[in-house]
Amino acid sequence: MRCVTFLSRLASLIPHARMIAGGAGLAAYQSDGLTAFAVRPRAVVLPDTADEVIDVVRLCHEHGVPFVARGSGTSLSGGSVPVEDGIVIGLNRMDRILRLDPDSRIAVVEPGVTNLAVTKAAAPHGLHYAPDPSSQQVCTIGGNVAFNSGGAHCLKYGMTTNHVLGLKVVLADGSVHELGGASLESSGPDLTGLFCGSEGLFGIALEITLRLLPKAACFHTVLAGYDTLQKAGDTVAAVVASGLLPGAMEIMDRLAMDAAEAAVSAEFPPGSEACLIVELEGTPEQVAAERPALQKILDCSGAIQIRIARDAVDRMRIWKGRKSAFSAVGRLSPDFIVQDGVVPRRALGEALRRIGESSKRHGLRVANVFHAGDGNLHPLILYDGRIAGELEKAEELAGEILVMCIEMGGSITGEHGVGLEKKAFLPRMFGADDIEAMQRVRRLFDPKEIANPGKMFPGGDAPAMQWRGLHPLEAAGVISRE
Template identity: 65%
Template sequence: MDTSALLASLARLYPPARLLTRPGGLLPYESDGLTVFRARPRAVVLPESQDEVIETVRLCHGTGVPFVARGSGTSLSGGAVPHTEGIVIALNRLNRIIELDPVDRVAVVEPGVINVDVSNAAASCGLYYAPDPSSQPVCTIGGNVAFNSGGAHCFKYGMTLNHVLGLKAVLPTGDVVAMGGRSLELVGPDLVGAYVGSEGLFGIALEITLRLLPRPECYRTVLAAYRSLEAAGDAVSHIVASGLLPGAMEIMDQLAIEAAEAAVHAGYPMDAAAILIVELEGETIAVDADLARLMQVLSTSGAYETRIAQSADERMLIWKGRKSTFSAIGRLSPDFIVQDGVVPRSRLGEALAEIERLGREYGLRVANVFHAGDGNLHPLIMFDGREPGALERAESLAGDILRLCIALGGSITGEHGVGMEKRQFLPEMYGEADIACMQRLRRAIDPQEIANRGKMFAEAIVASPVL
């Protein structure tokens, strides 16, 4: 590794304003959405063109210096935490929407484009980009691709992977490769599907071809209040069994309701033990029939109150409350950890009861919001970092929850990715041969392990000589 040679080359490639090396300039890049991890990189570069990104990666490859690609830094798994020996390639300035093709229903974008800006740009054509992580007003498509981000509408529409049709990427060796295309159909292998979710270990996506969908004619958003979390969870099973396919099914527990209500005044029923948000969308005639069926299911599910959003504003308010929950928890607790493990939907009740028991055992408060249709939990573990040992207790509780998800046949992460945070749990979810195969793929693509080193897999000492 020859960091000083790299820094000298970078100084020739970038003007001083776009090559940050002083502590003050580096500070904002030291951590991401998961603030418990923090590391100071040797430098941060702010490329403004794809060529600059490619050249930067080639320089890293030539000197063996690790790099971390970064968008808006909203990762909740420590996916964008810098490497202390390496550099950060900040991609926010690569934010062109290169093409919007309403006939093929695709958008071709650079990695720094903000998620919601794709939908905003497509709105004039009556189209939108479906994946909607809660951070969508700030998170970038590049980060979404790296971590296969989810959102509230995954059961019906899938995750980021299902909306990426083509990619142009620079691999960690500096080679530029185009894969996939513009069609929803492909002649395999599905290379794009293997690239998405690789957590930055396969290099940097430079151009991403996204699938756009037509805006639904109408939405019907229903909020149902329950006296128990279990009853809300059971209602979801009944909805699925009734043959309905809602676009979203979200549950919030009492603590989450309290936090969201304090933050954005969404009008949630404050006396509820849990609320269930169900959203139907599509052709009005079909949605109205679905809504009648949904209300029938809810009426026998123990909901003591149901409300149907009467306007677009009311719908947005319901979603604003839900999507602001993470930041709102800050009002209840100085610090928190959020997990996003997945359990089979039919075991949601069991999982929630166990999380509650664990919370009591550890003496920590846990708020729950989750994508109920996917069985994707989001326990928010609250603690006070100033209290000695509190962080360790919270992390230990988080670990117990992940093991619970594995034991129930689920996953350690539904949409946040493994990152720094869950890398020790990956070998608990997969077997040795599975991890070995992943590692072989990683080394075939990145022999020096310079791309986002230390994420997904614990850092290995790389002995291979620099080219």
């Protein structure tokens, strides 16, 4: 009876055409980028306006029905996997850029706007939105805010939270709040910062004020090949020690390069075991002054080959090779898990050596692609879910890597969030009192614990893992797990 009442009231809030309450239509929402988990929700609603979202959240609160907000479903930590008996609030229809003010350098957007759409809208004004997760073509700003997404430029520019100035949110109890504003400066505790990365556990962002940055006038992109991963890692350390602040520093190992080369022709240095991409950016004068310093470091780094991007097209080719590595790995293996632990930069070499050992011990291949500038690893653990026990073995290996990151003084997640996947590891980073304090904050926003329950914090029922294969968008090469 309770169920019927809830669904009929939900149907009175959202037109029939934008509500899915049964049948095959629900299947599309049962999983996200972490395809090993799947839960069929009770219903899915696709609101058009903030008011509709608020009404739905209030109804959920009244009935104690859990909800999961969802953008494009690209979370790699299972952040938008539905909750049994709960509903999914799909926000893709709320994709309006409400305001773009080049003088204030801000964009006010709805949560369903895609990451890349912001940069496209800002481009005519010479501006861009800095955070650039690899799934930026489809991932939404709402999801980026919830999980504090990163990208390849975090060392210099920070993560999503560093680019969110203000928020209008509906908390899980249905109350609506404005946090921060349109200014770079603020008064009072940083509430916007607290909301970013809260993984949907507080409520839903309805309007997001983003900071835009002037687009760099000049780039200098270098691809260097090495006969060992260690040498590539040492070069990163040398660049950092030199006082240069590149926009990006990325490393790929042989397996990742082979996969990417097969997918796109990126002209990776032949015969190398690792490659390093370093990109300087800024004013032409500054870049011109920094180039010799970088060249000197690379010349002494033992590189087998150094290739400088000839022009903008060549630069894009190098980046395409880098960004396609993840989906390309799908060609090597029917399935894979991506981890995104962080280690101090000095421990990169040691971390990679230990990942290699774990890989051998478990008999599973691991490809490494990582944001070397900020120590953010992305080991891709290849497995075949159709072989009994392989998924469990892959999960075990992934767990070993997370424990290693914590032991080295790092973090279990650099940019994907804790979600479903890593919640068992949160107590290894934080004490019981820390987690209890987070829970106290959360319960004052969500007393009934209906907003994305079962994520971030250990305990509770987790959906069973099962083999699902590649995400459909991933198989199509649209998104990648980074």
